[in-house]
Amino acid sequence: MVMLALVAVLTLVATEDPVQLWWILLLAGVGIPAVFAPRHRLLAPLSRFAEVVVVGIMASQLADASIHGTVFGASAALPYLAVPLTVAVLGRRAREGAALLAVTAGTLVISGVLTETAAGRQIGQTGYLAVCAQWLTLAVLGTIAASTLQRVMQARGESKPQPYVEATRLLTQLRSVARQLPGATLDPGGISEHLLEELRTVARTDRAAVLSASGGGRLVVLAQVGVERVDWETTLDADSAIADAWASQQPQTAHRSQSRSHSGPEVSALVVPLVAGVRTVGLVTLEADAAGAYPATVVDRVTALTRPAALRLEAALLFDEVRSLATNEERQRLAREIHDGVAQELVMVGYGIDNALACLPEDAKETAEELRTLRGEVTRVITELRLSLFELRSEVDRQGxxxxxxxxxxxxxxxxxxxxxxxxxxxxxxxxxxxxxxxxxxxxxxxxxxxxxxxxxxxxxxxxxxxxxxxxxxxxxxxxxxxxxxxxxxxxxxxxxxxxxxxxxxxxxxxxxxxxxxxxxxxxxxxxxxxxxxxxxxxxxx
Missing domain, CATH: 3.30.565.10 (Histidine kinase-like ATPase, C-terminal domain)
Incomplete structure (x- = not known):
């Protein structure tokens, strides 16, 4: 509609003859099927082909009727070429777009050659054909730009699918993978203990632990081995090899213990980050009560074992997180349904019993006693429900x-x-x-x-x-x-x-x-x- 209005204005300016606006009505008429049935396999393409033919004939006729010259008259109709060409390309119809360009070029040339106009005799057919070639070139460039835009939009749509579609795809893959894995391989604790046992075969280890992030700038201990349990440094803002390894994603050695509870004359410590891709998912801390226990060769052997373990641990932690989120959401949903459903209905039953007691005559003592017993039972059930709601909503606070x-x-x-x-x-x-x-x-x-x-x-x-x-x-x-x-x-x-x-x-x-x-x-x-x-x-x- 915008392009039709623009062509109508240019036609009036070029010819100063309102009668020439019948071309606009014709152009609008042949374009109606493409507007109301844009996906029809027959009507929509035929409508677009009819539009470019009408534009080609209209350009030659306006060149004849123009009072400002052949070039200006032809230019009044040719901007409309952008409409059918762009629609075809954005609709992923590249062949149709190329065919439209060919039909447009043929129509312009044939109509220009066959039309003997006064303007043509004064200026020659060369000027008319030159302006047509310029607009065809612009139409080709516009078609290429529209095609590029369509591909970019398609790529963005494929790289950013709808959240629920992507979640379904990933969860389906996770279910398939989980069924193929051994039973304990998605357990972070089991993976961590197995890794520590492997590391003890390649490096001296008097104490060792696998730590993972828990949020709030702290670490949690997933597994630990040694002759005694130690209080490891779990803060990431402390001056320790643990914090340095986490920040740098590089192995760190130290000559002091990384725990807050162990002290000894000679201690060697090695902290190796567990990096999956670009993300640090955990740390392995090894300690030995001897000086120089972790030379470069030992560090290399330890790192070779931790690389594949990092990916396994990340998968297990993600699985735990997804399961925890789903469980918590379901508990909250059940709590809401119980509170808004059966709990409210029981309260109303209790009110009904109270009203019945208030309306009983004084001589209905036996009925009143039964109602009071029933009211006590309703009160007990409501108390049980409230405790159940409290249990469902109870969570471990991150700070508490x-x-x-x-x-x-x-x-x-x-x-x-x-x-x-x-x-x-x-x-x-x-x-x-x-x-x-x-x-x-x-x-x-x-x-x-x-x-x-x-x-x-x-x-x-x-x-x-x-x-x-x-x-x-x-x-x-x-x-x-x-x-x-x-x-x-x-x-x-x-x-x-x-x-x-x-x-x-x-x-x-x-x-x-x-x-x-x-x-x-x-x-x-x-x-x-x-x-x-x-x-x-x-x-x-x-």
Whole structure:
């Protein structure tokens, strides 16, 4: 429409004859099928071919009718050539575009040669043909530019597909790859332990660990070996070989320990970054109680083993992150549905029972007692739902840590159930991987919930000791014991066992003396630090 208006204005300026506007109406008429049926296999191409033929004939006629000369008259119609040519190229019809150019050139030449005009006698056919050649050249250049633009747009569309389409493609690939891999190869802890065992065969190692990023400028310990457990430096802003290796992505050696708890007269340390592509996914720290334990030859052997391990570890960490995000999203969705659905309906049922009680006559004592019993049961179910919502929404805070999340949950449940809660917490500054912390929290929640629902206890002891990669949680009660628990309680124990197996921990269930049950989940091996060992046994009473 814009180009038609431009050609109409140029026609009036060139001829000063409104009658010549009938060419514009003809041009609009032959272009209607291409406008309303742009993808039709027959009508759309025929419409565009008709447009270029009309433009060719129109150019020769306007050259004759122009009062400003042949060149100006022909130039009034030729700009419209850009419309059908550009549409054909942007529609990925290169052959049609070339055919349109050929038909346009033939029409212009034939109509110019066959038309004997006064202007042609004065100026000659050369001027007319020259201006036609200029506009055809511009049309060719415009067609090439449109074709280039179309390819760029197509390339951008292919390189940046819709987010959900790309996510589906990647997740499908991940599922296929995961099915082909051995069972434990997507476990960051298992990969890290296997790497440390390999490194011990090529380098002297008295202490070693694999660390990975956890966000907030800190590292987490994925695996650790050695005669004793050490408190590794996990901050990336400290003056250490660990921070230097992370920033430079190059192996670093040092003559002092990279832990905050170890000291010795002679220590050699080697820190090798695990780099996948351009991203650092973790670090391997090796230490030996000897000087010069890591010469260049040893560094080369260690680096040769860490290169392929970096890619495996990155895949495992990404898989853990995707699984954690999906799990958290599903828990939040369930919490919203319960809160907005059945919880609200139960509240309304409770209000209905209250109204019924208020409207009962004084002599309906038996009915009133039944309604009060029913109201108490509704209140109990609503309380259970609220605790379930709290459990679903509970997460390990990045700043608070695992112990703080368990303590908050234990206090909330204890207050609602009338339990006396005794807490013993010992958590180091180092953190467990986020996925591991989430599983440990769910195990603790299930153990506390079982004690509240089935144990008929009056006291609850919760012990949490975290010294990565070691962690231990114990939940003890003074109730009736596990032998008399209902089937749903045993089902909860099975869920805890599955969660413990998923993080390569072990679940221990034993009776507590003189009464009750102790449920413990242990991750890794017990450290030798006295402060942690003293805190992992729950007190027997107060």
């Amino acid at each position: 840590g695992l112990a703080a999340a368990i303590a908050e949950y234990a206090r909330t449940v204890g207050a609602s159930a009338g339990l006396r809660v005794h807490l013993s917490l010992d958590e180091s500054t180092a953190r467990l991987p986020a996925a591991t912390e989430a599983e440990m929290l769910r195990i603790a929640q299930e153990a506390i919930t079982n004690a509240r629902k089935h144990a008929r206890a009056t006291n609850l002891w919760v012990t949490c000791a975290v010294d990565p990669p070691f962690a231990q949680i114990e939940v003890s009660d003074d109730g009736q014991g596990i032998a008399d628990q209902r089937p749903d309680g045993r089902y909860g124990l099975a869920i805890m066992a599955e969660r413990a197996e998923r993080i390569r921990g072990r679940l221990e269930i034993r009776p507590r003396r003189p009464s009750g049950t102790t449920v413990a989940v242990v991750l890794g091996t017990l450290p030798r630090r006295d402060s942690v060992r003293d805190s992992v046994t729950a007190p027997e009473g107060e």
